[in-house]
Amino acid sequence: MSPSYQDLIAAAREVIPEVEPxxxxxxxxxxxxxxxxxxxxxxxxxQGHLPGAVHIPRGFLESRIGGTAPDSDQEILVSCASGQRxxxxxxxxHHMGFTNVTNLAGGFARWKQNNHPVEVPRILSAAQRSRYSxxxxxxxxxxxxxxxxxxxxxxxxxxxxxxxxxxxxxxxAGIGTIGLVDDDEVDESNLQRQIIHTTDRVGMNKxxxxxxxxxxxxxxxxxxxxxFRVNRDNVLDLVSQYDVIVDGADNxxxxxxxxxxxxxxxxxxxxxxxxxxxxxxxxxxxxxxxxYRCLFPEPPPPDLAxxxxxxxxxxxxxxxxxxxxxxxxxxxxxxxxxxxxxxLLIYDALGMTFTELKVRRDPDCPSCGPNADLQLxxxxxxxxxxxxxxxxGVSA
Amino acid sequence: xxxxxxxxxxxxxxxxxxxxxxxxxxVGEVLTALCEAHPAIGKQILTSDGELHKxxxxxxxxxDARLMQWTDTPVGDDDTLLILxxxxxxQ
Numbered sequence: 001m002s003p004s005y006q007d008l009i010a011a012a013r014e015v016i017p018e019v020e021p022x023x024x025x026x027x028x029x030x031x032x033x034x035x036x037x038x039x040x041x042x043x044x045x046x047q048g049h050l051p052g053a054v055h056i057p058r059g060f061l062e063s064r065i066g067g068t069a070p071d072s073d074q075e076i077l078v079s080c081a082s083g084q085r086x087x088x089x090x091x092x093x094h095h096m097g098f099t100n101v102t103n104l105a106g107g108f109a110r111w112k113q114n115n116h117p118v119e120v121p122r123i124l125s126a127a128q129r130s131r132y133s134x135x136x137x138x139x140x141x142x143x144x145x146x147x148x149x150x151x152x153x154x155x156x157x158x159x160x161x162x163x164x165x166x167x168x169x170x171x172x173a174g175i176g177t178i179g180l181v182d183d184d185e186v187d188e189s190n191l192q193r194q195i196i197h198t199t200d201r202v203g204m205n206k207x208x209x210x211x212x213x214x215x216x217x218x219x220x221x222x223x224x225x226x227x228f229r230v231n232r233d234n235v236l237d238l239v240s241q242y243d244v245i246v247d248g249a250d251n252x253x254x255x256x257x258x259x260x261x262x263x264x265x266x267x268x269x270x271x272x273x274x275x276x277x278x279x280x281x282x283x284x285x286x287x288x289x290x291x292y293r294c295l296f297p298e299p300p301p302p303d304l305a306x307x308x309x310x311x312x313x314x315x316x317x318x319x320x321x322x323x324x325x326x327x328x329x330x331x332x333x334x335x336x337x338x339x340x341x342x343x344l345l346i347y348d349a350l351g352m353t354f355t356e357l358k359v360r361r362d363p364d365c366p367s368c369g370p371n372a373d374l375q376l377x378x379x380x381x382x383x384x385x386x387x388x389x390x391x392x393g394v395s396a
Numbered sequence: 397x398x399x400x401x402x403x404x405x406x407x408x409x410x411x412x413x414x415x416x417x418x419x420x421x422x423v424g425e426v427l428t429a430l431c432e433a434h435p436a437i438g439k440q441i442l443t444s445d446g447e448l449h450k451x452x453x454x455x456x457x458x459x460d461a462r463l464m465q466w467t468d469t470p471v472g473d474d475d476t477l478l479i480l481x482x483x484x485x486x487q
Contacts, residue, residue: 158487161486161487194487248486249487250484250487273483273485274483274485275404278403278483305481307487311405311485344480350414357458386450
C-alpha cells in the first residue's frame with residue numbers, strides 16, 4: 001500500500017529533529033542562529049516571517065538551495081506555517097546530502113503565538129510587480145532593487161536635450177521622485193530632440209510639460225517642477241533633497257556650480273555634454289574618484305564652447321547621451337556595476353565610435369583636493385574671467 | 397606620424413578634418429607640427445607665449461598628458477593624440 005500523508009510525516013520525523021521556537025529565538029537574538037529557510041508560498045511570506053529568514057518556496061527548494069547553502073554541513077532550520085511542509089522539505093534536504101537540518105516545531109504560527117519577533121517584508125503591489133516585472137527578473141535589480149528605485153530621488157538639471165530622454169527613462173524605471181529644474185519654455189525648435197515635449201505644449205514651462213508626459217507614462221512618479229535657474233543661493237537646498245544629480249545644463253557656470261554643490265552635499269553627479277555629433281559622459285562620485293574640475297580645471301572661452309543653439313546638435317545624439325546618463329543614475333542609485341567614475345566616455349556618432357579616457361583625481365584640484373577651499377562663488381564672473389584667454393600666434 | 401583627433405569645435409580650423417596626421421617625437425612637437433599645418437588651431441589652443449591654454453586637455457591614447465610628462469610625453473607612430481576642450485551643451 002502506498003504511504004499516506006501521515007506515513008510520510010511520521011517517516012520524516014524519524015530523521016529530522018525538531019527545534020522549539022524559544023530556542024531558535026534566543027539563538028537568533030544572540031546572532032548565533034542557523035540559516036533559516038522559509039518554504040511557504042509568497043503570499044504567506046509577505047505576511048511576515050522569522051527575522052533573517054531566506055524565502056525559498058517549497059516548489060523551488062531543490063533548484064535554489066545550492067545558491068543559498070553551498071556547504072552541505074551548514075546548519076539549516078526549515079520553517080513553514082505549522083511545521084509540516086517544512087518537515088517534508090527538511091527531509092528532502094536530508095536526501096540531498098545536507099547533514100545538519102532541523103525543523104521549526106509548530107512553524108511560523110507557533111513562533112508568532114509565542115510573541116517572538118516577526119519581520120514583515122515591504123512588498124511591491126501587484127500592479128508594481130507587473131509594471132516592473134522586467135527589472136525584477138534581473139538578478140542585479142530584483143524586487144529589492146526596484147523598491148530602492150521607488151524610494152530614490154533624482155534631480156535633473158534641464159528638461160531639454162539630455163533631460164528629456166533621461167527623465168522619460170528614469171520615470172519609466174520607477175524612480176520615485178524626479179526633480180526637474182528648468183526656467184525655459186518649450187519652443188518649436190526643441191522638438192527635433194527634446195522628445196518629452198509635444199507640439200501642443202509649445203510655450204509651456206519645460207518642467208511642467210515634462211511632468212505631463214511623465215504622468216501619462218508612470219503616474220506613480222512624484223515630479224517636482226523647479227521653474228527657475230539653479231544658482232548659488234538655491235543650489236545646496238535643492239541638491240540636498242535628492243540622491244543623484246543628472247547634469248543636462250547648457251552652460252559652464254551651471255556645470256561648475258553643480259560640480260561644487262555635488263561635493264559640498266556629497267551627492268553623486270552624472271555628467272553628459274553634447275555638441276553636433278559628439279557626446280561626453282562621466283560620473284563624479286564626491287571624494288571617491290575625480291570631480292568635474294579634476295577633468296576640466298577651467299572652461300574654454302565662449303568661441304571654443306558654443307552651445308547647441310549656436311553650433312547645432314544631432315537630435316538622436318541627445319537620446320544616446322541622455323540614456324547613458326539615465327543608465328548611470330540607476331546604477332549609482334542601486335550601487336551596482338561599474339559606473340563611468342574615473343572614465344570619460346566620448347561618443348562620436350559620425351564615426352560611430354565610443355572612446356574611453358582615464359580621468360584621475362587631481363591632487364591639486366581646487367574643488368576636491370586636500371587643500372581645496374571649497375565655497376560657492378560667482379560662477380558667471382569666474383567663467384567669463386578664465387574664459388577671456390588671449391588668443392595667440394602659432395609658435396608652440 | 398601620429399594621429400591627432402580634432403574635437404568638433406576645432407574641425408573648421410583643421411579644414412573640416414576629424415583626424416590629422418602630424419609628425420613629432422613628443423606631445424609638444426606633434427602639436428607644433430599640427431599648428432604649423434593648421435595655424436587657425438594654434439590661435440585657439442595656444443597662449444601668446446606659445447603655451448597650451450589650461451582649458452585644453454591633451455590625451456595620449458587614453459591617458460592625460462598632464463599626468464605624464466605633459467608636452468615632453470613621448471609619442472610614437474601608433475599613438476593617437478586627442479585634443480579635448482570641455483563641452484557645455486546639454487539642451
